[in-house]
Amino acid sequence: DQQVKQNSPSLSVQEGRISILNCDYTNSMFDYFLWYKKYPAEGPTFLISISSIKDKNEDGRFTVFLNKSAKHLSLHIVPSQPGDSAVYFCAARMEYGNKLVFGAGTILRVKS
Amino acid sequence: NAGVTQTPKFRILKIGQSMTLQCTQDMNHNYMYWYRQDPGMGLKLIYYSVGAGITDKGEVPNGYNVSRSTTEDFPLRLELAAPSQTSVYFCATTWDRGVGTEAFFGQGTRLTVV
Numbered sequence: 360d361q362q363v364k365q366n367s368p369s370l371s372v373q374e375g376r377i378s379i380l381n382c383d384y385t386n387s388m389f390d391y392f393l394w395y396k397k398y399p400a401e402g403p404t405f406l407i408s409i410s411s412i413k414d415k416n417e418d419g420r421f422t423v424f425l426n427k428s429a430k431h432l433s434l435h436i437v438p439s440q441p442g443d444s445a446v447y448f449c450a451a452r453m454e455y456g457n458k459l460v461f462g463a464g465t466i467l468r469v470k471s
Numbered sequence: 472n473a474g475v476t477q478t479p480k481f482r483i484l485k486i487g488q489s490m491t492l493q494c495t496q497d498m499n500h501n502y503m504y505w506y507r508q509d510p511g512m513g514l515k516l517i518y519y520s521v522g523a524g525i526t527d528k529g530e531v532p533n534g535y536n537v538s539r540s541t542t543e544d545f546p547l548r549l550e551l552a553a554p555s556q557t558s559v560y561f562c563a564t565t566w567d568r569g570v571g572t573e574a575f576f577g578q579g580t581r582l583t584v585v
Contacts, residue, residue, distance in 0.1 A: 368511065402475070402561055402576030403514075448513060450523070450574075456504050457521075457565055458529070459574055461514035 362386045363451050365462035374471045377435040382449030382462055385430065389451035393459070394423060394434050397446045406447070407434070439469045477562050477577035484552040484584045492547040492580050494562030495559050502565040503576070504529070504547040505537065507558040514515055514561065550556045 364383045372378045384394075390411045395403035409416040409423045409432065416423050422435045436443055449462040480491045503521045506514040509517065516529030520539040534556055536548040549556060562577040 363513075395574075400578070402563075402578050403574075404576070405573040408573070428575075450514075458516060458519060459563075459565070460516070461503075461506070463511055463513035 361463075362389075363449055363460050363462040364446075365449055365465050367465050368463070369466040371468045371470060372439045374441055374469055375438045378434075378439045378443065378467055378469065379396040379419050380434040380436075380447050380449075380467065382434075383430060383431045384432075386451070386452050386453075386460075387430075388423070388454045389460075391452040392423070392425060392432050393450045393452070394421075395448040395450060395461075397448060397464070403448055436467075439467075441465060441469050441471045444469045475562055475564055475575050475577040477505075477560075477582060479580045480578065482580065482583070484549075486552060486554065486584060488552050489550045490552065490580050492549075492560055492582075493561075494545045494556045494577060495543050495548070496545075496562075496564045496575075497543065498564060498575065499542060500564035500566055501542065503539065504563045504565070505535070505545070506561045506563060507531065508561060508579075509558050513561075517547065517553070517560075526570075554584050556582065557584045558582060 393408040396406045396407040407421045425432045446464045448464045450459045456460040475496045504519040505517040515531045518537040547574045560580045563574045565574045
């Protein structure tokens with residue numbers, strides 16, 4: 360029973376273009392959503408987050424959008440750079456207990 | 472500032488052997504977690520702890536045990552290793568709920584059971 364789903368295992372984008380990574384969730388009790396980036400042989404690192412009471416959060420080239428009615432969030436990277444090539448995990452925090460539930464991840468490849 | 476430190480980085484175990492994965496944090500965070508990452512499966516929560524002396528099961532606790540005698544340390548014990556436990560294991564911490572929402576991860580332990 361996957362509560363957080365990333366349906367695209369991989370995405371390939373040309374350098375300078377926009378990368379859009381998608382995430383769907385099923386549990387209405389999630390109150391906070393996060394994106395993590397992971398390089399090979401390293402632990403995931405925090406990228407950007409959004410509270411369930413907001414619909415957009417922006418940090419430099421990274422913007423996260425939340426559509427609560429659709430239980431969908433997306434991460435936009437503009438412009439994409441080769442160094443953005445990594446696995447991106449979507450995560451959701453349960454309202455109680457501070458536990459994070461992760462999606463399966465999407466491999467992003469940015470071609471130069 | 473070391474953050475979250477995991478040891479060892481790599482380990483090969485034979486079926487039936489036991490081992491302890493070590494995790495230490497120097498951020499004084501109360502919440503600590505153990506996740507495993509299987510290919511294409513994301514991160515699954517094994518066990519977590521909300522503070523010293525308190526632990527609870529996550530999604531996939533079978534075959535594992537944990538203890539939390541101090542704020543800093545959260546070791547994960549495999550008693551009878553099985554091939555299904557071949558995975559990459561990550562330890563993580565978070566701030567108290569409502570204060571911070573980031574999770575800080577260690578570099579991971581790649582375990583192979585043969």
